[in-house]
Amino acid sequence: MSSVREAAFELFREHGMTTIFGNPGSTELPMLAEFPDDFRYVLGLQEAVAVGMADGFAQASGRTTHVNLHTAPGVGNGMGGIFNAQANHTPLLVTAGQQVRAHITMQANLTNRDATRVVHPFVKWSFEPPRAQDVPHALARAIHTASLAPKGPAFVSLPMDDWTEEAEAESGHLLERVAETRMGPDAAAIESLAQRLAAAGSPVLVAGPDIDASGAWNDAVALAERQTLPVFASPATGGGRLGFPEGHPLFQGVLPPAIGPVSETLKGRDLILVVGSSVFPYYPYIPGPLLPEGASLVAITNDPDEAARAPMGDVILADPKLALLALLDEVGEANRAEPDPLPEPTAGDETDPLSATVVHNTLAQVFPDDGIVVLESPSSTLSLRNQLRISRPGSYYFGAGGGLGFGLAAAIGVQLAQPDRPVVCVLGEGSAQYAITGLWTAAAYEVPVTFLVLRNEEYSILKWFANIEEVQGAPGLDLPALEVAKVAAAYGVSSSAVSGRDELHAGLEAAIGSGRPQLIEVPVAPGMALF
Numbered sequence: 001m002s003s004v005r006e007a008a009f010e011l012f013r014e015h016g017m018t019t020i021f022g023n024p025g026s027t028e029l030p031m032l033a034e035f036p037d038d039f040r041y042v043l044g045l046q047e048a049v050a051v052g053m054a055d056g057f058a059q060a061s062g063r064t065t066h067v068n069l070h071t072a073p074g075v076g077n078g079m080g081g082i083f084n085a086q087a088n089h090t091p092l093l094v095t096a097g098q099q100v101r102a103h104i105t106m107q108a109n110l111t112n113r114d115a116t117r118v119v120h121p122f123v124k125w126s127f128e129p130p131r132a133q134d135v136p137h138a139l140a141r142a143i144h145t146a147s148l149a150p151k152g153p154a155f156v157s158l159p160m161d162d163w164t165e166e167a168e169a170e171s172g173h174l175l176e177r178v179a180e181t182r183m184g185p186d187a188a189a190i191e192s193l194a195q196r197l198a199a200a201g202s203p204v205l206v207a208g209p210d211i212d213a214s215g216a217w218n219d220a221v222a223l224a225e226r227q228t229l230p231v232f233a234s235p236a237t238g239g240g241r242l243g244f245p246e247g248h249p250l251f252q253g254v255l256p257p258a259i260g261p262v263s264e265t266l267k268g269r270d271l272i273l274v275v276g277s278s279v280f281p282y283y284p285y286i287p288g289p290l291l292p293e294g295a296s297l298v299a300i301t302n303d304p305d306e307a308a309r310a311p312m313g314d315v316i317l318a319d320p321k322l323a324l325l326a327l328l329d330e331v332g333e334a335n336r337a338e339p340d341p342l343p344e345p346t347a348g349d350e351t352d353p354l355s356a357t358v359v360h361n362t363l364a365q366v367f368p369d370d371g372i373v374v375l376e377s378p379s380s381t382l383s384l385r386n387q388l389r390i391s392r393p394g395s396y397y398f399g400a401g402g403g404l405g406f407g408l409a410a411a412i413g414v415q416l417a418q419p420d421r422p423v424v425c426v427l428g429e430g431s432a433q434y435a436i437t438g439l440w441t442a443a444a445y446e447v448p449v450t451f452l453v454l455r456n457e458e459y460s461i462l463k464w465f466a467n468i469e470e471v472q473g474a475p476g477l478d479l480p481a482l483e484v485a486k487v488a489a490a491y492g493v494s495s496s497a498v499s500g501r502d503e504l505h506a507g508l509e510a511a512i513g514s515g516r517p518q519l520i521e522v523p524v525a526p527g528m529a530l531f
């Protein structure tokens with residue numbers, strides 16, 4: 001007979017979930033006892049970091065990933081990350097220790113009261129098993145729930161005295177269950193979409209993050225090329241991944257994230273095909289028509305909630321890859337004029353301090369073909385996209401939820417999942433603070449991420465928002481003397497503060513692919529960098 005712990009770890013093993021991220025407390029120690037040799041525990045010094053690392057790891061490995069938190073306060077600290085994981089469609093098993101069962105009713109110290117309610121809006125399922133014997137089944141159910149479309153976090157609260165109990169004799173069946181999770185599209189809906197495409201004079205494709213997540217990168221390219229579709233990326237605000245190569249001649253840029261500007265950008269199009277994105281992750285609120293005159297919209301998503309909440313357009317609910325493959329079976333070559341490609345990126349003059357545009361242009365010069373960017377530099381998101389024009393799948397991660405702290409932490413998880421690809425994490429100096437303790441994990445586990453920190457001494461994007469919102473005199477938007485390179489050194493990450501293009505170039509060249517974590521801080525001029 002095996003114990004609940006043995007049965008649970010056998011289950012994790014069966015699902016390939018042998019890397020566990022976490023921050024332990026007394027209530028988690030019984031789970032971690034006799035930790036098996038074939039498992040790896042990655043310690044985050046704060047739960048926001050543990051969740052962010054697990055998010056990056058799950059996305060970059062394509063596997064549901066386990067993050068273990070310390071009862072109520074640990075879950076509380078991790079909530080921003082759980083929110084981000086939901087927005088990113090990241091499959092996470094989130095577990096938290098709970099008091100001994102005999103202690104829960106009297107609410108002894110550290111009891112996670114209402115454990116299942118706390119995380120509720122941000123997870124697909126939350127549960128505390130009624131009996132110790134149910135723990136393996138509850139974990140299996142959470143793993144499947146997290147892995148089903150739309151992928152997302154699922155939560156299980158685990159009383160600390162359950163682990164040494166005897167497991168259910170029948171729990172072996174849990175190990176054998178295989179869930180094929182992709183759902184195909186309605187054939188008639190695809191046929192009708194193919195007819196609409198054939199009849200359209202000026203259709204356009206909007207490529208969203210779930211194209212990459214579903215492995216449909218090449219299928220999106222094939223569709224765009226066969227139909228000569230100009231392609232826009234879905235708005236950067238909600239685009240946690242890229243859905244189309246940004247150096248491709250059909251690529252027309254990133255859609256703006258506000259209602260009026262989206263329809264302005266798509267003016268003249270008669271059919272807007274959105275794949276793998278919500279319609280749309282708008283922000284800020286700039287009203288206007290939802291669609292340009294004469295246009296209709298069809299969205300393909302595997303998320304019923306995205307399907308339901310769109311304010312306009314038709315929808316086909318299906319896995320993006322299966323839907324694109326079905327569409328490719330139906331559509332032929334179209335005889336349409338090719339759009340003008342985007343102009344080549346230019347950087348402008350070197351200034352003191354550098355513009356963020358010159359920083360990203362310099363990064364583009366040294367960026368390896370197989371490099372991965374994890375981005376959280378709010379005022380220069382669009383500049384990085386434009387300068388790097390990333391054109392390989394699985395090469396860009398961004399916190400679609402907008403909760404800062406994703407970037408630094410996720411980069412570590414991405415690098416652990418993709419040890420053979422160089423990861424560059426581009427951060428604003430403000431954003432870096434939300435997961436700054438992750439630098440310790442990078443150093444302690446020798447995770448060779450290159451952290452590039454843009455230091456503009458302020459929350460630049462918030463000053464831009466203040467302008468749009470017509471807010472004057474808001475406090476708390478300046479960040480004088482925030483020495484990120486010095487902080488990194490204290491956590492054990494070798495770091496340098498550089499200035500000017502040449503120093504930056506040399507620093508990046510030496511850091512990327514060096515095989516160890518390094519942080520480069522560069523002063524930049526404040527303000528939005530769009531190109």
Ligand SMILES: Cc1ncc(C[n+]2csc(CCOP(=O)(O)OP(=O)(O)O)c2C)c(N)n1
Binds near residue numbers: 430
């Ligand atoms: C958890 C969380 N807290 C606060 C914010 C609000 N916020 C959005 S952008 C931003 C400023 C980021 O500053 P920095 O990283 O220096 O980038 P910059 O705007 O200067 O490019 C803040 C505080 C947020 N998005 N998430």
